[in-house]
Amino acid sequence: MRQYGKGRWLAVCVLLALLSACHRSPPEQQVRAAIQQAVEAARSRDAGALDDLLTPDFVMPDSRFDRRRLLGLLRVARLRNEKVSVLLGPVDVEMRGERIVATFTVTLGGGGRLIPERLGVYRVESAWREEGGDWLCYSARWKRTL
Template identity: 85%
Template sequence: MGFAWLVCAALAGLSGCHRSPPEQQVRKAIEQAAEAARSRDAGALDDLLTADFTMPDSALDRARLLALLRVARLRNEKVSVLLGPIDIETRGERIVARFTVTLGGGGRLIPQRLGVYRVESAWRREGGDWRCYHAQWERTL
């Protein structure tokens, strides 16, 4: 028993012996999404979204959101993303995460979306990863 634990601890980063709790995985995915937006990396953001990702009450859909990042990258526009505290609620096999995000930019494409937003996102496990399948936000400032 002790030897197995030692081997697992030694290889945890490579072997996946220890899996972080779902809440922690979703927090990390949200931070990765923020970093993808900052770096204008549509591919990295796409990896965090389900194929049926929806954003009701938004002028953006999944394809337009990813296209916005691609265009921002081509234009070399700066995107600033500051996350607030993330509140996690587990609902059976799904997770709902609520947080605030402050968006900023330095170009012509992003200014219309600048501001502080209250975000509610819904996550489900696909394969071994948590992916966002629904998000809605409300501008607060």
């Protein structure tokens, strides 16, 4: 009887572990995590990792950058072995219907000819939507603050 009780307890533990693994975090937390992943992708100059966080129709209104140019900049920075410095400030996340708007400050810098050493501090407003179970950025506006 004791052996049966231990087996049942183990089965319950495994079931609880599986259920918790299937549980998705709230959308706001998913977007915050995606923003942190984008920061890490920029730091490591990993265009592929950043591309995974953007929708195919990603735009940067009022900017000379679009998705292709943004990813190209990271690829060239990697080829030239240039340093990319990214410091993320607090992230504010707001649900707007089925979309999320996340605003934050980011301090960008570099260490080469492509990316200047002191690039500046920017206020970013990014818009996110869920696609295929993942929250992806479809728009970002940057405004230099310093």
